[in-house]
Amino acid sequence: SLSHTPDAPPRLPPVWLLFAMMFVGQFATNVYLPGMADIASDLETSLSSVQLLVPAYLASFAFAQLVMGPLSDRFGRRPVIIAGLGIFTVASVACGFAPDIPTLIMARVFQATGACATIVVGRAMIRDTSEGVAAAQAMAFLAIAMGIGPATSPFIGGFLVTWFGWKSTFLVTAAVGALVFACVVPMLEETLPRSMRNPPAPGQLLVEYFRLMRMRLFVTYSITVSFSTAAAQVYLTSIPIVFTVLMGVEPELVGFFIMMMPPFFMTATWISRRLANHLPIDRIILIGVAISASGGLLQFIFGLWGVNSPYPVMAAFAISNFGTGMVFANCYAQALSSVPPAIAGSASALGGFIHMSLSLIHISEPT
Numbered sequence: 388s389l390s391h392t393p394d395a396p397p398r399l400p401p402v403w404l405l406f407a408m409m410f411v412g413q414f415a416t417n418v419y420l421p422g423m424a425d426i427a428s429d430l431e432t433s434l435s436s437v438q439l440l441v442p443a444y445l446a447s448f449a450f451a452q453l454v455m456g457p458l459s460d461r462f463g464r465r466p467v468i469i470a471g472l473g474i475f476t477v478a479s480v481a482c483g484f485a486p487d488i489p490t491l492i493m494a495r496v497f498q499a500t501g502a503c504a505t506i507v508v509g510r511a512m513i514r515d516t517s518e519g520v521a522a523a524q525a526m527a528f529l530a531i532a533m534g535i536g537p538a539t540s541p542f543i544g545g546f547l548v549t550w551f552g553w554k555s556t557f558l559v560t561a562a563v564g565a566l567v568f569a570c571v572v573p574m575l576e577e578t579l580p581r582s583m584r585n586p587p588a589p590g591q592l593l594v595e596y597f598r599l600m601r602m603r604l605f606v607t608y609s610i611t612v613s614f615s616t617a618a619a620q621v622y623l624t625s626i627p628i629v630f631t632v633l634m635g636v637e638p639e640l641v642g643f644f645i646m647m648m649p650p651f652f653m654t655a656t657w658i659s660r661r662l663a664n665h666l667p668i669d670r671i672i673l674i675g676v677a678i679s680a681s682g683g684l685l686q687f688i689f690g691l692w693g694v695n696s697p698y699p700v701m702a703a704f705a706i707s708n709f710g711t712g713m714v715f716a717n718c719y720a721q722a723l724s725s726v727p728p729a730i731a732g733s734a735s736a737l738g739g740f741i742h743m744s745l746s747l748i749h750i751s752e753p754t
Contacts, residue, residue, distance in 0.1 A: 398576065426553050430486075449503075452736040454736075464579050468509070469568070477497075478500075479564055501564075527660035542646055544556045584729065599730070599734055648704060651712065663717075678709055679706075681710070683707050685706065
């Protein structure tokens with residue numbers, strides 16, 4: 388059986404399986420970006436309409452978390468993840484065969500809804516099975532997956548668009564989703580025993596979220612990770628315009644510049660995982676915040692000086708992104724460790740919502 392008996396303590400699922408679950412949703416976020424012009428041409432719409440695919444995905448991802456997290460508290464982690472992967476895979480196929488831009492945007496909404504289940508519930512599974520240093524180290528692996536997805540997807544998407552057209556980016560995403568689904572069904576064990584499920588009734592859900600918002604440690608860690616990662620979302624969405632229009636960078640180099648940033652995040656995440664054996668987690672977070680803030684200050688200074696070269700800007704953001712890598716996993720682990728396991732799904736959902744909402748606010752601002 389894939390469910391634990393009341394006497395059996397829940398075990399953390401294989402890290403590679405959690406990694407794959409996280410990766411597939413992040414891969415879907417940006418893989419189609421190299422084909423945006425082709426999408427606009429084939430669907431006979433404007434490029435600005437195609438650009439709505441990014442905020443549509445992020446907004447759906449943010450709000451769907453508020454549903455998926457509590458559902459996992461009520462029905463268990465495993466069924467919600469399986470349902471989410473199923474929705475994600477079917478929606479990805481629908482994206483590939485969308486006849487017009489409204490259909491494509493709607494399919495992206497469902498794609499994001501399914502993808503968010505793997506991430507928000509995956510974090511809750513870590514809370515179910517570990518805490519403290521162990522939770523931070525497990526969360527670090529998931530943070531690396533969330534860095535690899537954005538780093539590789541535009542690069543892979545560029546080849547897919549060149550060889551097979553923009554539709555292939557969504558169909559390949561569907562194939563990856565189906566592969567992860569095929570691994571999850573037989574291998575993913577439930578981590579929230581029935582005896583520990585004590586979710587709020589639907590009418591009490593808002594009350595539960597307000598209660599979480601009054602938990603000082605939870606809110607502090609959630610806001611810290613939100614501000615740290617919002618800069619990365621701004622970078623990914625603004626770099627095509629800023630570098631090509633304002634700095635004269637050749638379009639074919641933009642994907643290269645995007646790919647250069649996530650490795651700094653992943654390296655810092657790996658370092659912070661090792662440091663967790665030697666330093667308190669909160670101290671690692673403080674170090675990461677200091678590094679991230681120094682990179683942001685450099686970006687601000689370069690803006691005041693009117694720097695018109697991409698390289699100083701990239702160096703400053705690399706510093707900021709390195710600091711974010713030290714903050715991300717540790718803040719999520721500490722935030723979830725501050726709440727009872729029975730509401731870890733709701734807490735993961737609210738933390739993710741705060742994170743994504745701040746990102747949306749930043750990317751919606753004029754470049």
